[in-house]
Amino acid sequence: MDQGGRVVASGTEEHQAFASPENGWAEQDPLDWWRACGVAVKKAVHQLSAKPDEIACIGFSGQMHGAVMLDETGNVIRPAVIWCDQRTEKQSKDLEETFGLAHIIQLTCNPPLTNFTLTKLLWVRDNEPKNWARIRHVMLPKDYIRYRLTGDRAIDMADASGTLMLDVTNRRWSAEILNGAKIP
Numbered sequence: 001m002d003q004g005g006r007v008v009a010s011g012t013e014e015h016q017a018f019a020s021p022e023n024g025w026a027e028q029d030p031l032d033w034w035r036a037c038g039v040a041v042k043k044a045v046h047q048l049s050a051k052p053d054e055i056a057c058i059g060f061s062g063q064m065h066g067a068v069m070l071d072e073t074g075n076v077i078r079p080a081v082i083w084c085d086q087r088t089e090k091q092s093k094d095l096e097e098t099f100g101l102a103h104i105i106q107l108t109c110n111p112p113l114t115n116f117t118l119t120k121l122l123w124v125r126d127n128e129p130k131n132w133a134r135i136r137h138v139m140l141p142k143d144y145i146r147y148r149l150t151g152d153r154a155i156d157m158a159d160a161s162g163t164l165m166l167d168v169t170n171r172r173w174s175a176e177i178l179n180g181a182k183i184p
Contacts, residue, residue: 009044010044010047011041011046013039015033016028016029016032019079022087024086024087025081026081027079027080029079030079030080030144033145037145037148037149060142063082063083063141063142064083064140065116066140066141068080068140069124069137070137070139071136074147077135078128078131080144081123085114085115085120086114086115087123088120091118092119094122095119095122096112107167108161108166108177112164116163117164117165118181121138142159143155143159165178165183
């Protein structure tokens with residue numbers, strides 16, 4: 001967009017469809033998102049008649065609630081468990097039993113549903129201990145692309161509120177939730 005808000009270039013690229021290795025599961029390869037991002041950016045830059053140093057910012061949007069798990073060097077550990085995955089019913093119920101429904105809603109402004117990031121992490125801990133042991137960073141899908149573009153690990157408050165790990169009222173990670181869920 002130019003300074004007046006007029007769209008001057010854009011680019012899109014399809015990514016692979018999600019995989020469903022079992023009924024109710026939904027996973028995607030973050031490296032394929034990165035590939036598609038590169039193609040889309042190249043398409044937009046090709047349309048643009050400006051020089052790279054004339055580009056003030058890049059904006060994008062993406063899905064919430066997924067869990068991209070990275071090792072200590074920033075490499076993807078396993079396919080991302082995305083927003084529509086439903087395998088975490090047990091973890092959701094365990095959280096409700098641990099904290100109580102009213103209290104977890106008070107802490108996070110959300111009930112413990114299967115689509116939230118925390119339940120996905122707990123599922124990996126419960127079912128894939130070797131992958132769990134390698135996790136050093138967790139990101140939402142959009143934040144993984146930002147990380148690849150900039151090297152910065154960050155999240156915005158709106159997306160953080162959908163992780164089930166944010167104390168929404170105080171705008172910080174919930175020590176009570178993380179400690180209670182035994183997440184370091």
